[in-house]
Amino acid sequence: MNSSNINLVHFPAVIKLYADDELLFIANSSDFENNAALNNMYFQVQDMLIDKLGHVFKLHKTERLALSTTNDVMQLDEVIQLIQLHLSNHGACCVSKFSAHSIEDAFNCL
Template identity: 35%
Template sequence: MLSTPVWPAILKLDGDDELLFIANQSQFEDEATDMIFSDEDILIDSEGASFLLSMANRQISLVPHTKHFNAIEASALIQAHEFCKAEVCLTKIQFPTVREAIAALAPFKR
């Protein structure tokens, strides 16, 4: 298992189906400064590797977790996320890879 995430990634907060798209390490650090995390929050990278968030000395770090997400599990997370927004047909949300599932949450660039 990799010790650092392959970006982009998604942040799954415990008890919340809404996901946060995280483009890179810098964005993760920016997001982390404004959030209160729980022990169950998890970052899922583009390869399906997962990381727990750990706070020590007022600095957040990512700790590799044993759970590895596959494309079906990543698609289910995206479905739950989209269900919260109620904007798309959930049965059409299927991705062949974790990378494509995560990329689907990337903000549109205009």
Template identity: 35%
Template sequence: MSSTPVWPAILKLDGDDELLFIASQSQFEDEATDMIFSDEDMLIDSEGTCFLLSMKSQKILLVPHTKQFDAIEVSALVQAHEFCKAEVCLTKIHFPTVREAIAALAPFKR
């Protein structure tokens, strides 16, 4: 388990199926400044490592969690995300790796 995320990653907010594609640490920092996070929000990196978000001294920290996501679990998150948008046939969404699942959410991918 790595102590720093392998980018790109996805941000999964608690109670919301929509995912945010995060390309880099700097993009995460830009996004984090405008958001209110809960204890259940998580960042999932390209290797499936889960990081919880923690606020310390007005800065959002990424804290490694013991949860490790596999390709099936990340594919399910992407399916739920796409279901919200109702633009893609869900039965066709499956990815052999976590990295490919996350990459599918990159802007302008379609």
């Protein structure tokens, strides 16, 4: 992986796969780099990693798991919607009431 790109990620972060409401919580760079499931995946163009500041990174894999920077930044309300879908997918009730003061706080609820 290009280490300069992983150094741009402000952890914690989540992985959002295209067409899947499930989010994967990534606590730190080691969790990302050593995640066996991620290392065995093939990614779609729409798959992304979102860090605690809302920065969006594209995921891809050639020989190794890698990140590409984008100019996209998600806002707190967009992240809350993703988490609400994730929680609903797990059968949580009252997910529409889920709220957080920051993206980092929202991620830490996962």
